[in-house]
Amino acid sequence: MKNLRISALALITIISFSSCSSDDTAKIVNEEEVITTVTATFTPEAGGTPIVLTSRDLDGDGPNAPIVTVSGNFVTGTAYNGTITFLNELETPAGNITEEIFEEGHEHQIFYSQTGLGTFTYNDTDVNGKPIGLKFKYTANANAATGNLTVTLRHEPNKDAEGVADGIITNAGGSTDAEVVFPVTIE
Amino acid sequence: MRFYYILLSVFMAGTLCAYSQNTISGNVSTNKNTPLDGAHIHIEQLHAISSTDGSYEIHNVPSGEHRIVVSYIGFKTIDTLVTVHERLRFDVKLKPESTQLQEVVLTENNAIPKNTIREERLKTETIEKYSNASLGDALKEVAGVYSLKTGNTIVKPVINGLHSSRVPVISNNVRLEDQQWGTEHAPNLDINAAGKISVIKGANALQYGGDAIGGLVLVEPVSVLKDTLFGKTIINAASNGRGGSISSSLHKGAEQGWAWNAAGTFKYFGDRQSPDYVLSNTGNRENNFAGDLKYIGDSYDISAYYSLYDAEIGIAKAMHIGSISDLVRAINSKQPAVIEPFTYDIDAPKQDVVHHLAKMNFNKRFSNNSSLSVQYAFQHNSRKEYDIRRGVYTDKPALDLTLATHSAQADWKKEIEALTIKTGASFSTQDNTANPDTGIRPLIPNYKKTDAGAYGIASYAFSDSFTGEAGLRYDYSHMLASKYYQKSRWTSLGYDGVYDKFIVADAGTQLLTAPEFTFHNISASLGIRKHLNSHYQLLANAGLAMRNPNPSELFSDGLHHSTGTIELGNLGIQKEESYKLSTTLLKTHGTFTFEATPYLNMINNFIYQSPTDIEYTTRGAFPVYEYKQTDALMAGLDLHTNWKISKHWQHTFSGAYIYGQDITNDLPLIEMPPLNLVNSIRYNQDNWHNFFAEIRNESVFTQKRYPNNNFTVQLPVNGEFVDTLVDISTPPKGYSLFHFSTGMTFKTFANTGLAINFSVLNIFNHAYRDYLNRQRLYTDDIGRNFQLQLKFNY
Numbered sequence: 009m010k011n012l013r014i015s016a017l018a019l020i021t022i023i024s025f026s027s028c029s030s031d032d033t034a035k036i037v038n039e040e041e042v043i044t045t046v047t048a049t050f051t052p053e054a055g056g057t058p059i060v061l062t063s064r065d066l067d068g069d070g071p072n073a074p075i076v077t078v079s080g081n082f083v084t085g086t087a088y089n090g091t092i093t094f095l096n097e098l099e100t101p102a103g104n105i106t107e108e109i110f111e112e113g114h115e116h117q118i119f120y121s122q123t124g125l126g127t128f129t130y131n132d133t134d135v136n137g138k139p140i141g142l143k144f145k146y147t148a149n150a151n152a153a154t155g156n157l158t159v160t161l162r163h164e165p166n167k168d169a170e171g172v173a174d175g176i177i178t179n180a181g182g183s184t185d186a187e188v189v190f191p192v193t194i195e
Numbered sequence: 196m197r198f199y200y201i202l203l204s205v206f207m208a209g210t211l212c213a214y215s216q217n218t219i220s221g222n223v224s225t226n227k228n229t230p231l232d233g234a235h236i237h238i239e240q241l242h243a244i245s246s247t248d249g250s251y252e253i254h255n256v257p258s259g260e261h262r263i264v265v266s267y268i269g270f271k272t273i274d275t276l277v278t279v280h281e282r283l284r285f286d287v288k289l290k291p292e293s294t295q296l297q298e299v300v301l302t303e304n305n306a307i308p309k310n311t312i313r314e315e316r317l318k319t320e321t322i323e324k325y326s327n328a329s330l331g332d333a334l335k336e337v338a339g340v341y342s343l344k345t346g347n348t349i350v351k352p353v354i355n356g357l358h359s360s361r362v363p364v365i366s367n368n369v370r371l372e373d374q375q376w377g378t379e380h381a382p383n384l385d386i387n388a389a390g391k392i393s394v395i396k397g398a399n400a401l402q403y404g405g406d407a408i409g410g411l412v413l414v415e416p417v418s419v420l421k422d423t424l425f426g427k428t429i430i431n432a433a434s435n436g437r438g439g440s441i442s443s444s445l446h447k448g449a450e451q452g453w454a455w456n457a458a459g460t461f462k463y464f465g466d467r468q469s470p471d472y473v474l475s476n477t478g479n480r481e482n483n484f485a486g487d488l489k490y491i492g493d494s495y496d497i498s499a500y501y502s503l504y505d506a507e508i509g510i511a512k513a514m515h516i517g518s519i520s521d522l523v524r525a526i527n528s529k530q531p532a533v534i535e536p537f538t539y540d541i542d543a544p545k546q547d548v549v550h551h552l553a554k555m556n557f558n559k560r561f562s563n564n565s566s567l568s569v570q571y572a573f574q575h576n577s578r579k580e581y582d583i584r585r586g587v588y589t590d591k592p593a594l595d596l597t598l599a600t601h602s603a604q605a606d607w608k609k610e611i612e613a614l615t616i617k618t619g620a621s622f623s624t625q626d627n628t629a630n631p632d633t634g635i636r637p638l639i640p641n642y643k644k645t646d647a648g649a650y651g652i653a654s655y656a657f658s659d660s661f662t663g664e665a666g667l668r669y670d671y672s673h674m675l676a677s678k679y680y681q682k683s684r685w686t687s688l689g690y691d692g693v694y695d696k697f698i699v700a701d702a703g704t705q706l707l708t709a710p711e712f713t714f715h716n717i718s719a720s721l722g723i724r725k726h727l728n729s730h731y732q733l734l735a736n737a738g739l740a741m742r743n744p745n746p747s748e749l750f751s752d753g754l755h756h757s758t759g760t761i762e763l764g765n766l767g768i769q770k771e772e773s774y775k776l777s778t779t780l781l782k783t784h785g786t787f788t789f790e791a792t793p794y795l796n797m798i799n800n801f802i803y804q805s806p807t808d809i810e811y812t813t814r815g816a817f818p819v820y821e822y823k824q825t826d827a828l829m830a831g832l833d834l835h836t837n838w839k840i841s842k843h844w845q846h847t848f849s850g851a852y853i854y855g856q857d858i859t860n861d862l863p864l865i866e867m868p869p870l871n872l873v874n875s876i877r878y879n880q881d882n883w884h885n886f887f888a889e890i891r892n893e894s895v896f897t898q899k900r901y902p903n904n905n906f907t908v909q910l911p912v913n914g915e916f917v918d919t920l921v922d923i924s925t926p927p928k929g930y931s932l933f934h935f936s937t938g939m940t941f942k943t944f945a946n947t948g949l950a951i952n953f954s955v956l957n958i959f960n961h962a963y964r965d966y967l968n969r970q971r972l973y974t975d976d977i978g979r980n981f982q983l984q985l986k987f988n989y
Contacts, residue, residue, distance in 0.1 A: 032626065032628070032641045032642070032643055032675075032677055033641070033677045033707075034629070034631070034640055034641045034677040034678055034679055034707065035631035036631070036679050036702055036705060036707070037631045037633070037634065037635065037636045037637065037679065039634060039635060039636060040588070040634040041584060041585060041588055041634055041635070042813075043813045043814075044813060045813075046813060063813060065811075065812055065813045066704070067681050067682075067683040067684070067704070068681075068812065068813075069753055069754045069761065069812050069814075069817075070681040070683040070684050070687075070812075071683050071684055071686075071687035071810055072683045073810070073811035073812075074811060074812065074813055098704070105585070108585050108586035109585075111586070112585065112586060121911065121912075123915060155915070156911065156915055156916065158911035160520075163517065163583065163585065164583065181532045181533065182532070183515055183516055183517035183518075183521055183583060184516075184517035184518035184520055184521050184814055184815060185517055185585075185814065186813050186814060187518050187520060187813075187814055187815035187911070188813060189911050189916070
């Protein structure tokens with residue numbers, strides 16, 4: 009009996025001590041999935057200086073709000089070739105999430121929602137022939153206008169739902185990975 | 196409101212007071228003086244079951260000669276005649292069935308249960324009924340216990356409105372350390388390995404800890420004190436989820452020598468279904484094992500125990516949202532965003548949980564009515580939560596925590612005539628490791644915690660009918676964490692200049708910190724048990740309990756995907772202090788029995804989550820919920836009644852009402868269980884192979900008292916910002932469900948049997964949502980479910 013108790017005690021001691029030796033200092037986690045920066049670049053079809061719309065939130069899900077910048081105004085009736093990139097600038101060098109979206113294009117779609125700013129059409133397709141939205145065409149409204157352009161990146165949307173392939177977000181479902189709003193002026 | 200409760204109690208007491216007669220009480224034990232828990236004592240129509248310490252009581256025994264039968268499985272039944280003319284003590288020593296000797300000790304004496312704490316125990320039949328469900332589901336059978344759910348497989352017990360860290364679960368005398376701080380972390384144990392499950396409301400059972408502000412759940416394995424080998428297999432099949440479970444256990448009992456138990460459970464379910472749609476990704480799997488080996492000596496026993504709980508639980512896909520726009524869509528559409536065809540596959544979001552518990556225990560009984568118990572336990576809890584992620588992260592958990600806990604304790608008990616003294620000490624160390632490879636800043640940081648405590652409880656029987664108990668406990672706790680804070684968050688939480696002492700290093704955009712906390716807590720209890728007459732007992736308890744803030748309340752820092760909220764802990768959170776008064780009026784004999792428990796719980800520094808702000812990120816706007824503290828008052832009544840209408844018919848009722856108020860801000864408390872009533876009518880016919888049929892109605896009222904945390908946020912609609920109300924507060928409408936169950940038991944051979952049970956839950960396939968189900972904003976609860984259960988005893 010005594011031996012049993014001693015061995016039990018010894019076992020307890022060994023387990024207790026062995027568990028105390030690990031180093032408990034936290035390791036830094038640089039969030040690698042977070043989208044900090046959304047950049048939409050509009051290059052006039054006829055050539056000229058591109059207009060760049062940027063939303064940058066360098067603390068990710070932290071308390072600071074994204075900073076939105078728009079490099080210039082659009083010109084009435086003009087057609088633009090658009091591209092959009094998503095970066096994680098918490099990493100050095102910055103993580104390029106655009107590539108992931110392209111590779112998993114069938115699981116992603118980017119929506120450009122606005123009223124009275126003109127027309128957006130998709131200029132790319134995923135493996136199923138549905139739009140992704142990394143490339144698009146924008147034709148500015150024929151008359152001067154101001155308004156907001158909302159760019160939404162949806163993960164796992166239902167691309168077969170009504171209107172989704174035409175860029176109407178209403179029935180898209182899925183979960184929102186990015187949703188930024190740019191104030192836009194057409195003159 | 197409370198006035199009506201008092202009136203109700205008085206009314207019941209008044210109408211049901213019957214003629215007073217004799218009481219028989221005593222102890223049932225083995226011939227080695229080991230108390231027998233659960234022995235049946237019958238005197239004609241009256242019967243009782245012995246409690247943990249072997250004691251029993253039967254009231255209302257008319258004067259005269261009676262036949263008394265005492266039985267316990269594996270022991271020789273005692274069948275004898277006694278003459279009753281006043282209070283009678285009838286102690287019984289049962290011999291194992293293999294021997295023929297009978298020993299009956301008859302003394303004219305009084306016996307009083309010395310425990311002033313009410314333990315509400317689930318019947319074995321109830322435990323078996325929930326064989327393919329969970330502990331939280333089974334506990335709901337106790338009046339005053341509700342459940343906090345995430346979907347239908349993650350179920351946490353809510354005792355008198357309180358849950359999680361406020362309701363410790365004690366499994367086989369070990370406090371379960373399974374990250375219970377999270378509202379979507381269910382107790383990591385298999386209900387099939389439990390021989391006994393009971394609930395203690397409030398913190399008065401100080402031997403288990405001083406912080407059970409809500410109450411305690413005690414789960415104990417099967418203990419067999421006889422030389423035998425028997426087993427049980429339960430097979431369940433359910434239509435909803437198109438799955439089932441199989442659970443087998445083998446028990447080798449011994450009065451002396453080696454005894455062992457082994458139990459295994461396997462569960463497999465696919466997507467559950469609401470009345471109108473498939474709840475996509477709500478399947479679950481469980482593989483559990485529990486076993487122990489025990490050597491029983493003359494005056495001592497030594498045992499080793501191990502249990503494994505391994506679960507994979509799907510979380511409804513509809514609950515995953517990326518932004519407030521998604522949340523608004525989910526709330527307003529009244530339909531889940533994702534409805535896919537039925538599948539058994541479990542995809543992200545999901546939880547993978549593995550819990551190991553190993554313990555060694557040594558008990559020694561001394562000749563001077565005292566006993567000592569020494570125990571060491573090790574627990575290893577691993578929790579991986581998977582979210583819907585992109586690219587290389589798809590198969591990586593979003594949260595990966597490992598919690599290791601060592602605990603040791605010693606308990607000593609001594610009886611000196613009417614006085615019982617219990618005292619003990621405990622020590623534990625805990626280590627939490629958050630895997631940094633998830634690529635997401637962990638919700639709970641690395642930490643090391645050391646706890647030590649000591650208690651003393653004395654109970655004294657002042658007279659035949661009056662027992663008092665007092666207890667005191669001291670607890671020490673020290674915690675050292677290691678966590679990176681974003682600098683912007685550190686500043687926005689107001690930590691600059693306040694917690695500089697915790698900063699270890701500056702890592703660019705983040706700060707490495709080492710927050711450290713020390714707590715000294717006192718808890719105390721005072722209780723009485725009074726036999727008012729042969730029918731009625733009154734228990735009254737007053738308790739002081741203190742609970743330290745848990746890691747989630749201190750450190751939470753980030754976006755919670757299923758709720759679409761940014762949750763922030765606070766390093767300044769203080770411990771909670773609860774002052775609870777409760778009384779229980781018990782009527783334990785006669786054809787109508789009841790138990791009424793009114794209570795009042797004042798909690799200072801009550802920790803709760805409150806919306807404080809809206810923050811903007813690349814994903815859009817999110818409400819910020821911060822842990823705050825207030826003074827809270829909770830008052831309520833739990834009522835349970837049982838009416839044996841006739842030999843065949845029986846009615847049972849359970850009901851609970853709770854009033855919870857934040858008295859500092861004069862607001863209702865959030866997530867208080869609504870008024871709920873359960874009525875069941877059961878028909879029994881013992882002659883038809885123990886046939887029974889039961890109809891059960893479960894009615895949950897609409898919770899009208901809730902804090903309005905609704906907020907307005909500007910959401911882009913077609914490019915324009917529109918003020919949108921986000922209704923996260925309004926509780927869903929009340930509901931009423933009907934369930935049916937029936938069954939029969941067949942004896943195949945002398946010692947083997949087969950029981951067949953069939954049940955239909957939610958007969959009318961009613962669509963409903965429950966206020967305390969975190970899925971309620973997104974989907975309906977589950978619909979009709981046909982269940983078939985086969986139980987083999989061998």
